[in-house]
Amino acid sequence: MPLVEALKRYGQSVPVRFHMPGHKGRQLAHVIKDLELNLYNWDVTEIPGLDDLHQPSGPIKKAQEKLARLYGADESFFLVNGASSGVIAMVGANAKPGDEILISRASHKSVLSALILTGTKPVYVMPEKDENLGVYTQVASEAVAEALRQNPDVRAVFLTSPVYQGFCPDFKLISEIVCSKSKILLVDEAQGPHFGLNLSLPKSAGEFADAWVQSPHKMLTSLTQSAWLHVKGDRISKKHLKSFLKLVTTTSPSYILMASLDMARGIMEAEGKVLTDRALELADIARRYINKYTPFYAVGAEMRGKNGIYDIDLSRLMVNVSGAGYTGYEMERLLRRDFNIYAEYADLYNIYFLVTFSNSKSDVDGLVKALSTLKTKAKLSNSIIWPDKLPKAVMEPRTAFYALGEHLPLEQSIGRIIKDALVPYPPGIPLLMPGEVVEQEHIQVLSRLLKSGGHCHGVTSEGFVQVVAEL
Numbered sequence: 127m128p129l130v131e132a133l134k135r136y137g138q139s140v141p142v143r144f145h146m147p148g149h150k151g152r153q154l155a156h157v158i159k160d161l162e163l164n165l166y167n168w169d170v171t172e173i174p175g176l177d178d179l180h181q182p183s184g185p186i187k188k189a190q191e192k193l194a195r196l197y198g199a200d201e202s203f204f205l206v207n208g209a210s211s212g213v214i215a216m217v218g219a220n221a222k223p224g225d226e227i228l229i230s231r232a233s234h235k236s237v238l239s240a241l242i243l244t245g246t247k248p249v250y251v252m253p254e255k256d257e258n259l260g261v262y263t264q265v266a267s268e269a270v271a272e273a274l275r276q277n278p279d280v281r282a283v284f285l286t287s288p289v290y291q292g293f294c295p296d297f298k299l300i301s302e303i304v305c306s307k308s309k310i311l312l313v314d315e316a317q318g319p320h321f322g323l324n325l326s327l328p329k330s331a332g333e334f335a336d337a338w339v340q341s342p343h344k345m346l347t348s349l350t351q352s353a354w355l356h357v358k359g360d361r362i363s364k365k366h367l368k369s370f371l372k373l374v375t376t377t378s379p380s381y382i383l384m385a386s387l388d389m390a391r392g393i394m395e396a397e398g399k400v401l402t403d404r405a406l407e408l409a410d411i412a413r414r415y416i417n418k419y420t421p422f423y424a425v426g427a428e429m430r431g432k433n434g435i436y437d438i439d440l441s442r443l444m445v446n447v448s449g450a451g452y453t454g455y456e457m458e459r460l461l462r463r464d465f466n467i468y469a470e471y472a473d474l475y476n477i478y479f480l481v482t483f484s485n486s487k488s489d490v491d492g493l494v495k496a497l498s499t500l501k502t503k504a505k506l507s508n509s510i511i512w513p514d515k516l517p518k519a520v521m522e523p524r525t526a527f528y529a530l531g532e533h534l535p536l537e538q539s540i541g542r543i544i545k546d547a548l549v550p551y552p553p554g555i556p557l558l559m560p561g562e563v564v565e566q567e568h569i570q571v572l573s574r575l576l577k578s579g580g581h582c583h584g585v586t587s588e589g590f591v592q593v594v595a596e597l
């Protein structure tokens with residue numbers, strides 16, 4: 127049982143977990159361990175009394191109603207196939223095949239799945255960048271306004287907030303722009319299920335959006351793969367959204383996942399403010415100590431107001447290590463190998479730690495102590511310049527997906543149309559989407575990343591990419 131053995135080894139090594147899921151392998155001590163104790167007992171199907179996710183009228187309906195009340199939605203839906211299924215349903219329910227949808231380029235790859243499955247045409251809006259940190263930041267409201275001026279036919283605007291770094295855009299302004307053009311605002315808030323529960327956190331997109339999806343398994347306590355979707359107002363057909371959700375939902379939804387969602391909601395309803403205060407405090411301690419006692423820079427509130435960033439989730443811990451001569455990849459390996467500390471992820475310049483209320487003070491102390499033993503090194507020789515402009519698109523993603531493909535070495539793909547998206551992971555923002563043309567600057571960025579230890583979905587381990595075959 128290779129997977130079971132690997133999980134046993136991981137668990138027994140007692141790692142310090144700054145990665146997802148948000149529960150960090152710990153049940154909250156004061157919550158009865160019902161779920162853990164009843165894992166097999168509660169693994170059931172739609173028997174009488176236990177309702178049916180596809181047509182809820184009993185306890186699932188009640189649980190979803192409580193969820194909607196907590197997040198200020200008209201209706202909320204449990205998802206058992208991650209926020210990814212919610213993203214697909216939001217897009218599919220609001221745009222028909224051939225309709226245009228305005229999408230932030232800083233979107234998770236589930237949006238690509240949505241485009242391919244639904245045949246929706248993307249119109250992209252580029253986020254701003256922070257050159258020092260080597261990351262895209264957020265979409266400026268002016269960019270949304272300009273994109274809508276240039277593309278008056280788009281059906282909906284789809285944004286992601288927070289992005290992995292915790293950056294949020296100015297939703298108040300953006301929603302005014304979107305509403306003034308009578309468009310629908312859809313938000314991927316997968317990384318922000320704790321928003322709206324504490325005034326010290328950014329406002330939830332739910333205050334402004336027509337529909338928004340959240341992944342409580344990332345920052346709260348529900349189990350991996352569980353998520354929820356909220357809808358508000360009358361600009362979206364709730365009936366159609368429900369029909370779409372059925373298309374992307376298994377007919378055997380896990381009661382264990384749904385129970386973990388109901389519990390996560392219950393916990394946040396009872397103690398959301400106290401618990402999120404705890405996460406913020408832990409992250410704040412880490413940030414202050416890292417900035418004072420280590421050669422690294424923990425990013426904080428100073429990011430507000432720059433590069434399209436209106437607000438920042440300070441319970442996420444983004445640490446820039448390139449300033450002290452390390453790549454994020456190197457730091458991730460070093461912390462894991464020498465200190466048994468697992469980060470959420472790393473990119474060329476930075477490393478990211480996901481701090482939730484399930485982390486302990488000793489987790490944070492261990493991290494700060496480990497980082498304080500490291501000394502500044504010679505400046506990094508490798509830098510990264512992300513493209514400012516969108517690539518040239520000559521085919522819709524869906525057309526490229528269904529086209530015949532051929533594999534070529536990355537360096538020989540200049541001028542060819544990409545079939546498999548090239549998504550540096552992290553940051554998970556597509557460099558090239560299916561149907562876009564490879565240029566020299568894309569090869570340069572990817573070669574740098576791969577040489578420094580980064581990964582790119584769409585590039586094989588032998589360095590090949592799939593392009594659309596020439597007929």
Ligand SMILES: Cc1ncc(COP(=O)(O)O)c(C=O)c1O
Nearest residue numbers: 207208209210234314316341353
């Ligand atoms: C911004 C964003 N959206 C959507 C998803 C997909 O969420 P899930 O893994 O719950 O399907 C992720 C996953 O990391 C994400 O970061």
